[in-house]
Amino acid sequence: MAETIVKIENLVKRYKDLIALDHLNLEIKQGEVFGLLGPNGSGKSTTINCLLSLLTFDKGSIEIFGKKMAPDNYEAKRNIGIIMQNVAVFDELTVIENIDYFCGLYIKDKSERKKCVQDAIEFTELQDFIHFYPKKLSGGLLRRLNIACGIAHKPKLIILDEPTVAVDPQSRNKILEGIQKLNEEGATIIYTSHYMEEVEQICTRIAIMDKGKKIAEGTKDELKKMIKNTETVSVEISEIPDDILEKLSTLPHVYSTDFNNGKLEVKCSGGKHNLIRILNVLQESDLHFGRVFSELPTLNDVFLEITGKALRDSD
Amino acid sequence: MFLHNLKYEFLQNIRAKSLILWLILFPIILGTFFKIAFSGIYESTTVFSAVPIAVVEDGDNSVFREVMTTLSEGDDALFETEYTNEDAAMEMLEAKKISGILYVAGEKLSITVTPAEGGPSAESIRQTIIKSFGEQYNAHCNIIADTVANSPEKISDVVSALSEDIKCNENIPLTNGNHDNMLSYYYNLIAMVALLGSDLGLNIAVSSQGNLSAIGARKCCSPTKKLVTIISSMVGCITVQTVCIIIAVSFLAFVLKVDFGSKLHMVYLAGSIGGMLGVSFGFAIGSIGRLGVNAKSAIATAFSLICCFFSGLMAGNMKAIVSTYAPWFNEINPAAVISDSLYCLNFYDDYERFTQKIVTMLIMTVVFTIIGFFLTRRRKYASL
Numbered sequence: 018m019a020e021t022i023v024k025i026e027n028l029v030k031r032y033k034d035l036i037a038l039d040h041l042n043l044e045i046k047q048g049e050v051f052g053l054l055g056p057n058g059s060g061k062s063t064t065i066n067c068l069l070s071l072l073t074f075d076k077g078s079i080e081i082f083g084k085k086m087a088p089d090n091y092e093a094k095r096n097i098g099i100i101m102q103n104v105a106v107f108d109e110l111t112v113i114e115n116i117d118y119f120c121g122l123y124i125k126d127k128s129e130r131k132k133c134v135q136d137a138i139e140f141t142e143l144q145d146f147i148h149f150y151p152k153k154l155s156g157g158l159l160r161r162l163n164i165a166c167g168i169a170h171k172p173k174l175i176i177l178d179e180p181t182v183a184v185d186p187q188s189r190n191k192i193l194e195g196i197q198k199l200n201e202e203g204a205t206i207i208y209t210s211h212y213m214e215e216v217e218q219i220c221t222r223i224a225i226m227d228k229g230k231k232i233a234e235g236t237k238d239e240l241k242k243m244i245k246n247t248e249t250v251s252v253e254i255s256e257i258p259d260d261i262l263e264k265l266s267t268l269p270h271v272y273s274t275d276f277n278n279g280k281l282e283v284k285c286s287g288g289k290h291n292l293i294r295i296l297n298v299l300q301e302s303d304l305h306f307g308r309v310f311s312e313l314p315t316l317n318d319v320f321l322e323i324t325g326k327a328l329r330d331s332d
Numbered sequence: 333m334f335l336h337n338l339k340y341e342f343l344q345n346i347r348a349k350s351l352i353l354w355l356i357l358f359p360i361i362l363g364t365f366f367k368i369a370f371s372g373i374y375e376s377t378t379v380f381s382a383v384p385i386a387v388v389e390d391g392d393n394s395v396f397r398e399v400m401t402t403l404s405e406g407d408d409a410l411f412e413t414e415y416t417n418e419d420a421a422m423e424m425l426e427a428k429k430i431s432g433i434l435y436v437a438g439e440k441l442s443i444t445v446t447p448a449e450g451g452p453s454a455e456s457i458r459q460t461i462i463k464s465f466g467e468q469y470n471a472h473c474n475i476i477a478d479t480v481a482n483s484p485e486k487i488s489d490v491v492s493a494l495s496e497d498i499k500c501n502e503n504i505p506l507t508n509g510n511h512d513n514m515l516s517y518y519y520n521l522i523a524m525v526a527l528l529g530s531d532l533g534l535n536i537a538v539s540s541q542g543n544l545s546a547i548g549a550r551k552c553c554s555p556t557k558k559l560v561t562i563i564s565s566m567v568g569c570i571t572v573q574t575v576c577i578i579i580a581v582s583f584l585a586f587v588l589k590v591d592f593g594s595k596l597h598m599v600y601l602a603g604s605i606g607g608m609l610g611v612s613f614g615f616a617i618g619s620i621g622r623l624g625v626n627a628k629s630a631i632a633t634a635f636s637l638i639c640c641f642f643s644g645l646m647a648g649n650m651k652a653i654v655s656t657y658a659p660w661f662n663e664i665n666p667a668a669v670i671s672d673s674l675y676c677l678n679f680y681d682d683y684e685r686f687t688q689k690i691v692t693m694l695i696m697t698v699v700f701t702i703i704g705f706f707l708t709r710r711r712k713y714a715s716l
């Protein structure tokens with residue numbers, strides 16, 4: 018059993034009348050890439066800020082590396098790296114100076130620090146930009162600088178709060194790969210996001226949050242097994258008579274049918290050959306149809322089934 | 333850790349455009365502007381011209397005639413005198429051909445002037461000279477009469493001493509923008525540079541609080557103690573601010589040749605302490621409330637300029653008005669305290685009042701710093 022790095026118990030945080038965190042429990046183990054997934058406003062940042070002692074909380078306890086977390090737990094802080102949603106660098110300092118400055122808050126020894134800064138620059142592939150000022154960097158490069166500033170001191174626990182917001186897909190992939198590499202090198206990662214694809218892509222364990230509560234937790238496969246959905250079949254079709262729709266819903270394993278804007282969606286739970294049976298019905302009725310997809314459940318389905326709403330309404 | 337932080341504090345500050353603009357260029361431009369604006373006034377009225385007067389005699393007074401002759405001679409003549417009768421003199425006065433009439437009756441002298449309206453003007457200065465001469469003559473007519481009687485060769489010495497006395501009379505402002513007034517603009521300019529340093533102090537507070545900036549959050553999460561980063565940032569900012577003050581004072585003293593008197597080194601000292609006051613003031617503002625850095629910066633700058641306004645940066649007589657209606661405000665207005673310290677330095681020989689102003693500045697600095705520390709540390713545990 019791996020060592021527990023972070024233990025959050027019964028955490029409650031209120032903003033006046035709003036309960037931002039409602040008896041939250043989390044346990045994160047050494048070596049994990051732990052994903053905190055939830056829509057905007059679900060309490061991810063609040064969790065992270067409490068964890069880092071940037072925020073006081075009303076109830077509960079937080080332990081990091083086996084010790085109670087507090088603003089003066091400098092030993093814990095020494096081993097944590099943070100990368101926040103907002104880029105936190107000095108406009109008046111160059112790339113290398115920024116990294117050196119933040120690294121210097123952790124590492125006093127000059128030669129050791131120099132090595133760390135160099136490693137961080139290489140890791141984020143900023144070699145060609147070390148003398149640039151942040152204002153001159155593109156969005157993706159700026160995010161990479163933000164990450165370099167957070168990880169240069171080689172922390173054991175790296176906390177990233179939505180580091181890919183407003184980042185182009187290419188840079189996003191680079192960042193995700195980088196995070197996985199840091200994990201392979203031994204760091205434990207806490208990653209928050211409202212993009213389920215990202216979380217699915219890199220996280221070994223995921224907690225889904227909504228309205229300050231943890232609504233589900235496990236590996237992505239475990240999460241998907243929690244729900245009855247196993248397959249969603251979508252068919253592009255211009256029109257479908259009600260009796261056919263009725264017929265589809267009586268097929269074995271089908272538990273929901275929906276037709277909307279030229280798209281038929283049939284949700285199935287278990288069983289084999291669901292796709293063929295559905296297409297057979299359409300063929301017998303002599304209906305023409307366009308593209309057909311069969312999808313395994315996503316975290317969005319998990320979220321949808323538990324909360325009754327989609328993880329993201331837009332974007 | 334301390335030095336590491338200090339190094340980057342310096343780098344940040346000297347590269348910040350707003351610093352160069354507000355703390356270095358702005359005072360240079362404003363100082364130059366003052367110099368140009370004042371040089372016109374100064375030159376036009378210090379070229380001292382003789383005051384035209386009429387003398388109406390009642391009987392013969394040889395002593396007085398002797399004095400008037402001496403005063404009306406040469407390049408630096410005080411008066412341009414015409415002997416006439418009363419009616420003619422009144423006519424000339426009304427036609428503004430002369431500035432005043434001297435009546436001589438026996439030993440005594442009396443004067444008539446038509447009071448000039450409004451503030452100090454060339455005319456009112458002339459009248460002050462006439463009045464002053466009347467007072468001096470009446471006060472000293474015995475000595476003068478003695479001299480004329482016993483050693484007439486010394487009369488010119490006595491009279492020129494008299495005329496020097498009149499010119500040096502502190503009630504006679506030599507120009508509209510007289511020396512004191514002009515200096516007070518420069519004093520306020522230095523006070524302004526000192527207070528605009530508040531922007532530096534403000535950044536310290538904002539960037540070390542986890543709830544005010546992303547950088548603050550990052551610093552708060554590091555194992556470096558807040559006290560260490562704050563103190564080293566303070567040292568850095570005060571040093572940079574002191575350099576800016578030295579540049580401003582040096583520019584005024586050596587390039588614009590503003591006469592700060594014989595205690596220039598003390599002007600540097602007072603300016604630097606004022607700079608500390610400015611930085612600590614900004615630090616306090618920065619630590620109050622949850623506004624973002626731009627809003628706070630705007631507040632600090634506006635406040636600094638308002639303080640300077642009441643201290644007379646924009647209108648020289650402002651401080652006098654404040655001292656009439658709210659004298660206590662001049663004691664606590666940081667800009668007024670800074671400019672007063674410089675004033676005291678130049679106009680009093682001893683250091684008593686100067687020291688008093690410096691002590692006031694230091695007390696304010698300490699109070700602001702304590703407020704800043706208290707709020708910044710308390711925030712450590714407060715909500716985002």
Ligand SMILES: Nc1ncnc2c1ncn2[C@@H]1O[C@H](COP(=O)(O)OP(=O)(O)O)[C@@H](O)[C@H]1O
Nearest residue numbers: 032037055056057058059060061062063064716
């Ligand atoms: N300083 C604050 N004052 C009041 N409410 C806040 C504050 N910060 C966050 N909240 C509220 O707390 C909830 C959780 O916010 P947050 O943790 O930022 O969500 P997330 O990071 O998941 O988007 C939201 O409803 C948000 O409006």
Ligand SMILES: [Mg+2]
Nearest residue numbers: 061062102179
């Ligand atoms: Mg957030």
